[in-house]
Amino acid sequence: MEYLDLIPATNGYGIWAVVAPLLLLLWFIVGMNRSHKYSTKLPPGTFGLPIIGESLEFLNHINGDHMHDFVGKRKERYGNIFRSHIFGKPYLFVMGQKAAKMMIQGDGDQFQVYQFHNVNKLLGRGSVILASGEDHKRIRHSTSDIFTPEGLRQYVLLIEGVTLQSIMSSWTVGKLLNAEEEATKYAFYITAELVLSWKPGPLVDEFIQLSKDLMMGMLRAPINLPGFSYHNSIKARQRMVSIFEQEINRREMEGGRGEKKGDILERMLDVHREGNGEKLSKLEIVDQLVTFILAGHETTVGTISFIVRYLSQRPQCLETLRAEHQEIQRSKPPNTPLTWMDVKRMVYTDKVISEALRMATIVPWLHRKVNEDMDFEGYTIPKGWMIILDIRDTHYDPDYYSNPDVFTPERFDQAPKPYTFLPFSGGKKICLGKDLARLEMAIFLYHLTINFRWEVEEVAKGIEFLGMARPKGGVPFRVLEKKLHELNV
DSSP states (O other), rough: OGGGGGSSSSSSSSHHHHHHHHHHHHHHHHHHTTTTTHHHSSSSSSOOBBTTTTTTHHHHEEEEEEEETHHHHHHHHHOOHHHEEEETTEEEEOOSSSHHHHHHHBBBTTTTEOOHHHHHHOOOTTTTOOOOOOHHHHHHOOOOGGGGGGHHHHHHHHHHHIIIIIIGGGTTTTOOOHHHHHHHHHHHHHHHHHHHOOOOHHHHHHHHHHHHHHHHHHSSOOOSTTSSSSHHHHHOOOOHHHHHHHHHHHHHHHHTOOOOOSSSSHHHHHHHHHHSSSSSHHHHHHHHHHHHHHHHHHHHHHHHHHHHHHHHHHHHHHHHHHHHHHHHHHHSOOOOOOOOHHHHOOOOHHHHHHHHHHHHSSSSSEEEESSEEEEEEEEOOOOOOOOEEEEHHHOOTTTTTTSSSSSSEEEEEEEOOSOOBBTTBBBOOOOTTTHHHHHHHHHHHHHHHHHHHEEEOOOOEEEEEESSEEEEEOOOEEEEEEEEOOOOO
């Protein structure tokens, strides 16, 4: 039955069936050009179809094999700044050093944090990632001391223990492994220990699956009905929140009388008690736990997986990396754990990590909302518009990085130009756990190179995007040689 057949022809309803869509179309056109002062100054581009704009094409690209083509095709046509209409809102996409500087310096003043609907719902409005202004400062301050160099020193032994005992001890010669799966367990075990003092076991394994379910709905259609990814993500968040609330209530009942764990949750609860809930509410604590569990392992997992892929394609880089690690090993007494100073000596390792962060660009966009009308590059950006900085495009710009498609750690012999290397964002909103992530990667790579010989079974080239970038297929690799030494860790 046709749609119009469902509307009675009496009392003018038949006329409205024809008129209403035309009025809706007129409303859309007027809304997109509602002010003459913008009509000749808006950046180039198109708002696409009425109502839905370019949402379907955007979703098809980011959930397909060519997630960067949506921006790439429009950049070829319009240049480094263009407009679009996604999810019912006008969007501006920008690229390059100048745009990055504008957005990072304008954080909190010209721009406020904004994310897609699904991200807001799944992380929770109290998440430090979504907070702005004084709220962001207050929430960030509650855990910032944990991520200082002084705070990170104490985690070297813990991280190395997870590397050897919980992950690499099970690797055997001839065994086919998957870099993404191994890195997921590795990063998640560390995050669970640091955030909640949880040891590997059924609960942590459940949270690994819950995190996967939650991430699947980040950039899917926001339909909360059975059978849709977003629905499963909502359920995963609800389960996470329930477990977190039980843990918080248990610790609150102990009233600080239990064993001091020194984890991130304990630190946040101390802030909550000191401020009588004003410095950090329980709802905000729960949203931070969801955020830390997700963000605390996603970047590490994706980057380690890509590093394994990149090193398999550049054997000379792998040998240079192995040589650095062997030199550090020879300088230490046999079978002694790594120290903070050992990690600081991993100069080439740090370059390998930086180059992988550049090429992989696990978080490819910086997403904001414009607070007031502003001018940029001769165009007017109206108040209320959404703006996305395409970080990946800047990371691959040959003006900043020669031969950007080639994995070249040596390019970081010199520091990148300001605002051209943003794997962890920058400015006031720079990722709180960036140094922890790099520490985890360095220790993992150290033992991967000195204790194993391995080869990638199949070099896939694709990228899949579930809120953050991952190598398609996860990078399978086979262990050829193992000489894992025993450490008292």
